[in-house]
Amino acid sequence: MEKVRTKGLAILSLVTGLVLSACGDTTEATDNASTDSEKTNDYSIVMVTDNGGVDDGSFNQAAWEGMVEWGKEHDGIEGEDYTYIASDGDSEYIPNLNQAIMNDFDIVFGVGFKLKQSMMEIADDNPDQQFVIIDDSIEGNDNVASVLFKDQENAFLAGVAAALSTETGKIGFVAGQQSEVLDRFEAGFLMGAYTANPDVEVIVEYVESFSDTSKARQIAAGMYSNGVDIVYQGAGDAGNGVFSEARDRMNADPDEKIWVIGSDSDQTEEGAYNEGNLTLTSSIKGLGQAIKSVANQTMQGDFPGGEITKLGLKEEAIYMTRGQLSEETWTAMEEYKKQIINGEIDIPINPDEVTAP
Numbered sequence: 001m002e003k004v005r006t007k008g009l010a011i012l013s014l015v016t017g018l019v020l021s022a023c024g025d026t027t028e029a030t031d032n033a034s035t036d037s038e039k040t041n042d043y044s045i046v047m048v049t050d051n052g053g054v055d056d057g058s059f060n061q062a063a064w065e066g067m068v069e070w071g072k073e074h075d076g077i078e079g080e081d082y083t084y085i086a087s088d089g090d091s092e093y094i095p096n097l098n099q100a101i102m103n104d105f106d107i108v109f110g111v112g113f114k115l116k117q118s119m120m121e122i123a124d125d126n127p128d129q130q131f132v133i134i135d136d137s138i139e140g141n142d143n144v145a146s147v148l149f150k151d152q153e154n155a156f157l158a159g160v161a162a163a164l165s166t167e168t169g170k171i172g173f174v175a176g177q178q179s180e181v182l183d184r185f186e187a188g189f190l191m192g193a194y195t196a197n198p199d200v201e202v203i204v205e206y207v208e209s210f211s212d213t214s215k216a217r218q219i220a221a222g223m224y225s226n227g228v229d230i231v232y233q234g235a236g237d238a239g240n241g242v243f244s245e246a247r248d249r250m251n252a253d254p255d256e257k258i259w260v261i262g263s264d265s266d267q268t269e270e271g272a273y274n275e276g277n278l279t280l281t282s283s284i285k286g287l288g289q290a291i292k293s294v295a296n297q298t299m300q301g302d303f304p305g306g307e308i309t310k311l312g313l314k315e316e317a318i319y320m321t322r323g324q325l326s327e328e329t330w331t332a333m334e335e336y337k338k339q340i341i342n343g344e345i346d347i348p349i350n351p352d353e354v355t356a357p
Contacts (some may be wrong), residue, residue, distance in 0.1 A: 043074070043299050044081045046105040047291070048096045050112030051211045052237035053086045058264040059210075059236045059287065063111045063134065065265075066288015070295050093118035101129055107298055109134060109291060113181050114210075119144065130303050132294050134287060135181055137308045145304040147290045150312030150349040151181060152188030153340050154283040155234075157333050158318050159192025159259050161281050162230045163200045164329040167257065172203045172223040174242050176210040177237035185234045185263075186351040195345075196332065198357040203228060210236035217241030223256055224249060230280060232261040239263065245271040246278050259324075266321050281323030287316060314341045 039311055047067055054064035071082040085096040093115050100108045102121070108129060110119045113136035123131050123141045130143055162171040173189050175182045186204055193200050203223055207216045216238040218293035220231055224245065231246070233239035239262075244258050254275045262270065262282035271279025290311065297304060311317030322330060339345045348354060 003185065008104075013079060025332045034229045039128070041294075044076070044105045045070070045107045045109065045291075045295050046082065046100045047084045047105070047111050048093065048100060049084060049086050050093075050114045050236075051087060051089065054084055056237035056240070057270055058262070058265060059135075059285075060111060060235045062293060063109070063287040066286075066291045067109075069288060070292045073292075087115075090114060094122060097122045099327045101126055105129065107132060107295060107303075109294075110137070111287070113179055114177075130298065130305065132291075134290060135153060139308070140306075142305040144306070145294055146308040147294065148308060148310045149285050149290075150310060150319060151184040151285070151318075152191075152349050153312045154285070154318040154320065155188030155232075156192035156284045156340065156345070156347050157337060158263075159189040159194075159233050160196040160201075160333050160336055161325055161329060162189075162232060162261060163193040163197035163313075164332060165259070165280060165325065166197075166200060166230050168227045168229045169199065170201045170203065170226070170228045172205070172228040172231040174216055174219050174223070174233045174235055174239065175204065175229055176208045176238055177208055178206055180349070182206070182234060183351055184349045187348045187354050189232055190351055190354040191347055192336070194354070194357055195336070204351075207235050207238045210238050212238050213241035213244070215241070222246040224256075229257060230259045232263070232264045232283075234349070236264075240270065243267070244277075247271070247273040250275065250278055251262040262339060268321070268323070269305065277324065279323060281325055283319065284319050286311065286317040287348075313337055 047063060049060045052060050054060045067082050076082050087093055087096055097118060109132045111134045116133060116136045119131055119133055120138055127143055132145045134147050137148055138144045147200055170183060173186060175186060190202055193202050202287040205219045216235050223231055231242055233242040243260055246258055248260060249256055250273045252294050259278050259280040261280050264285045266284060267282045268279045271277045
């Protein structure tokens, strides 16, 4: 069904063949979503996104796709039993969380570390509402479950992939906004790269935004112009700017041989250009898997409130795509993966703890 977006709110049509008008205010649109048709499910969930929307091709989209899968598995109605509320700015987090509560959803998911502070405030004021924060943790609230990913593990493998695939000896990491999450990404990428190839040069730059595609593109342009041939993007929606720059360069000169490593979702599609595809591989984060797991667990009466769940390679919650990696590189990555799972490699979560050889 067609998506309807109003300021701070995205809902899906509940009336067959019709789309809710986007002319009214968000309260009216959402109230219609919960009253116009009778629920067929006894359970309902909603996610509030961080900046970027569910079509960012990365973080939010991965979470939304998992929620859609959950809805289909439970014969839910989009917009009625599962939906999302899109945030266009940090100031919309609290209003959007309140909107979700007003519409009587059983679980309210906050997708992204940027929602942490707002969810803490809302959770304190609504002790009977069940919340889940994805990609961060909230302690001391029995009505909040937390899900963290061991991003450093997948980023380590991305670093290995880049370091073993580069032809120039220079690779880059374009990150979103400074945070503990991106610290894990950076630390893992640096350690993986230096472990696989001590002579590789790694350039790291932050966009300081998850939505500024222009700045991300500018950063990527500078990296490619200075000899970097592989860029790992960890910037959410802004990361599309990295892909745009790489595609334009490859369309102009296919012999340049530059690559992008995607994150959170399989970003193969984003790498398509006239003569082929420049997505080397993607580091997948099981955001949708986590949402489905918590929702199903809670439906069975076992909401993990107050708990912090950490998911990584061992839990099969994160993984790398085969992509266009050479057989030699893929084999090396698989071996490093085993060592990480077995505890033979200890990956720091602070990039300051990783230094070039």
